[in-house]
Amino acid sequence: MKYTTRRFLQSTAALGLLAAAGWASAQADAWPSKPIRIVVPYTPGGSSDIIARIISQPLQEALKQTVMVENKPGANGNTGSDMVAKAPADGYTLLLCDVGALSISPSVYTKLPFNPSKDLKGVTMLAYSPHLLVVHPSVKANNLKELVAQSKAGQMDFAITAIGSAPHLAGVAVEKATQAKWQYIPYKGGSQALSDTVAGQTQVVMNGMLATLPFVQSGKLKVLGVSKATRVPLLPDVPTIAEQGVKGFESGTWQGILVPAGTPQPVVDKLNAELTRIIRSPEVRSRLTAQGAEVYTMTPAEFGSFFERERKHWATVVAQGNVKLD
Structure with a gap:
């Protein structure tokens, strides 16, 4: 009796799995409706x-x-x-x-x-897409070393998509590695952080290249570094952040x-x-x-x-x- 019951339960479970698989397959065939x-x-x-x-x-x-x-x-x-x-x-x-x-x-x-x-x-x-480290054109720095020196001389606002975002943590990593001093200004997204930096409300922003590159190409923002292990073909003259002293940095x-x-x-x-x-x-x-x-x-x-x-x-x-x- 026990053997028969066990076989019955096994068969029922197998049928259940087959039915579930058949239902999932049928649902996929009907999707999207x-x-x-x-x-x-x-x-x-x-x-x-x-x-x-x-x-x-x-x-x-x-x-x-x-x-x-x-x-x-x-x-x-x-x-x-x-x-x-x-x-x-x-x-x-x-x-x-x-x-x-x-x-x-x-x-x-x-x-x-x-x-x-x-x-x-x-x-x-x-x-x-790698992050680009960009600044408002009024910022006199032309590389990371000059930017760090300028940040130590006075308050520099660093726009970020949000506290705890990848650009924020990338900024923290650069700050700790270079002893830079900037004030983080959080936004609800990268587009707002970029637009305020373009407007000169903030001086520095690190953001994805996909959204940031058009502002660099139009001259509305100045790029100082790229957060990739190697330089990018679209910006061959822009050094990586790693090249500028933050060894191994990539984001x-x-x-x-x-x-x-x-x-x-x-x-x-x-x-x-x-x-x-x-x-x-x-x-x-x-x-x-x-x-x-x-x-x-x-x-x-x-x-x-x-x-x-x-x-x-x-x-x-x-x-x-x-x-x-x-």
Whole structure:
């Protein structure tokens, strides 16, 4: 009797798994059947917003459904990210954000309303762009050494996307390495930090190249350094920050797509395939490359591993900088 019961339970469980797999597959086949929204947890005009608007039209054409970009800024990207984490796990709500900022949040915020590692699932990375260290043209410094010296001579306002953001921690790392002295001025997004520096309200800003380069090219901002291991082709005469004395320094923005954790894997895989094709297409790749971004794609599993490495890395940086928010 016990053997028969055990066999019955095993058969029932197997049938349950097959039914679940069949349901997930059927759901993926039916998806999408209604509009999709890409939530950008920052203000319009930043790197994530730029990429969201670049991919939304080709994604709409590929999926034959309306794809809308929705900006939900607040709390260094956590407001919009939390909204997606709590959204139905059906493939109709996507999060496009700076993965670096997302991986920093668990270490910076003592009361985060969601767990990025558990409540969100990575679909694919899309692009990477290094940070540019730029100043208002009125700042007389022409390199990092001169900027540091000028900062020690008087107050210098350093615009950041938010307290605890990747540009903020990058600024802290440079400050500690060079003994610079600047006052951090937090904003709700990179576009606002840039616009205030362009207006001369702040003197220094470090932000993703994708959003910052147009201001450099137009002469509205002056670039002093790039936060990559090697110089970038679009700015061959601009030295890296590492070249200017901060050995091994490298930072930047990683844009990626995530969905609520319970989203069926067939839907995630379908999204991954379409987004990978779109971001690698010659038209999209050339648009991003022209603005200083590099295309990066990953499988969902690779994305998960990357996120955990970033989380551990930034936890160390946050601890060293003693950056904490309630």
